[in-house]
Amino acid sequence: LIGTWEGMSLVAYPDRLAGNIPTVCEGVTRAELPTLKVGDKYTFSECMVIEAKALPVYNNGISKCIHVPMSDDLRGMTVSLAYNIGIRATCNSTFVRKLNAHSPDACDYMLLYDKASNHYVQGLANRRQDEYRYCQRGLLSDPAAAAAPAPVPAADAPASLPPPIA
Secondary structure (H helix, E strand, C coil): CHHHHHCCEEEEEEEHHHCCEEEEECCECCCCCCCCCCCCECCHHHHHHHHHHHHHHHHHHHHCCCCCCCCHHHHHHHHHHHHHHCHHHHHCCHHHHHHHCCCCCHHHHHCCCCEECCEECHHHHHHHHHHHHHHHHHHHCCCCCCCCCCCCCCCCCCCCCCCCEC
16 A cells, blocks of 8 residues: 555655655655655665565554554555554544444544645545545454454564665
8 A cells, every 4th residue: 555655766855745854765754764864865675675674663553552453454554544644643543542442433534634734635635545445344354353463573674774875
């Protein structure tokens, strides 16, 4: 889901939807690369390494606040949401509260994240609609069969991230 909506940029740019914060690869920001600045360059391979290291962090982050079994569709959608709006915002959301309460309308609440700087953004609305389909499919799957997988370790990721290309 993430790659579908984030797009790929090998040169860090100011993301206008996120207050001009530097963004590179498929939505990588200072949350993943604290020293990232506009103009930093990365190769496709470096981007894949950075993202492979980042995604388990988001998966583990949501695992700490979601206390119900999740299907792969629901987990994937929730990781995508957290990657886009942040782990803290996801965990503090009505969506997660409703999900933990086994509320059948939980997915409706993730649709609320279609704004940037308090302005409606069609691209975010489109992303939320796509995630909504995964969310609904995940909620409709057999909860007994949807065993919550253990947090994913970043074992294959390197201990440190590569520096930007000069």
